[in-house]
Amino acid sequence: MGSTERRTRERAETRERIMEAAREMFVRHGHEATTMRAIAAEIEYTPTAIYHHFRNKEALLTELCTADFRALAGAFQKVGRIEDPIERLRRVGKAYVTFAIDHPMQYQLLFMTRHVGHVEPGAARGDPGEDAYAFLRETCAAAIATGRLWRKLDDAEELAQIAWSSLHGLIALHVVKREHGAVEWRDIRKTAALMNDVLIRGMLKRGQQETI
Amino acid sequence: MGSTERRTRERAETRERIMEAAREMFVRHGHEATTMRAIAAEIEYTPTAIYHHFRNKEALLTELCTADFRALAGAFQKVGRIEDPIERLRRVGKAYVTFAIDHPMQYQLLFMTRHVGHVEPGAARGDPGEDAYAFLRETCAAAIATGRLWRKLDDAEELAQIAWSSLHGLIALHVVKREHGAVEWRDIRKTAALMNDVLIRGMLKRGQQETI
DNA sequence: GAAGTTACCTAACGTTGTTAGGTATATGAC
């Protein structure tokens, strides 16, 4: 009877070893430059063994990311307790950048590659990415509702897109152009914080900017 | 004697037909989903014929983009005549977004893919992308020199990165997530213009924002 | 002990970008 448990445990261990090797290679060389054959070789299996544990390469990638998406959702949840919507907006931005820096591969998979339909049927309501976006949009709506924003900012959806896009742009350019000689990159955390401040300053009504 | 000219003309025509077919397919399906075989089939040649005109797929892509990079540099040059650096900054942003919308494939190649070393040895001084960046940085330096900016913005390089990143983020997310159901995208030109305004508002000192 | 499941392997398929090597035609020198 105990051997059944050993079998399932061994299966889980093999699965874990695949994920471990894949994660490291994906992060180091990018998911396009990492081949199924190379992952298999790393753990001394044949490529087909991987397909016994994962439907295909994309499924392996998606699985690798899911856990870390929860980290993003969790970080946003913590921020959710902050009462002032404008301060909350700033902290959401900070959490977002931290996530991107700590989980670069997952970030690229989620926000920098086109997908046809990677939504897991297992997740009951939308993927965590969508939930995080919904959270951002609601924060923007609350910020507008304070009446402290510039008169042209009356659309929560549009405001959310502006806030999201700007930080995303910094991260995305950093990923793609990090080694591009012409640009002298500053510390991304500091630039992101400054950008966030500039953006929020720009969002506020005149006479509300003393808070920064 | 005239037949030599005919030969070189025919060669140029074939080359042009390859580029024409490739451009259309790259734009429609993306450069990764477009195969050399498919391009060749489109103009009724074998794949090898393309290699007689272009070193490889990347060279074909790069060549296709070079002409349109000049469009970006040219658009920036026009803007260069505007005297007020802050107004110039806004117009550079507008020109940038226009370029991205009009040349989506080139935009993706230039700013959304990692390159190892695509710099053509033919171009004397840096590629047009770098020149455009240098132009942006100088505009930022001029904007700082007016003394009208927020005190925390004293680094032209960093300011340029903030301005560039924010617009890039909007474009990049739009490209990647256009069909993502959870986000109700607004008209990108309008959102970009608003974003630009918010950003410049945020950059300005208190008491300077009446201009917007 | 028979039947079925599991975990893995060998071998292969159909793509991809790219290249070696051949052919037919046109050019230029004598």
Add this chain to the structure above:
DNA sequence: GTCATATACCTAACAACGTTAGGTAACTTC
């Protein structure tokens, strides 16, 4: 006119990719 050379293209193939069909050996269940 003839002959070496260059051009423009083709056929056939290479290596590497993601993926799959089908086999094998160990284990579980009855």
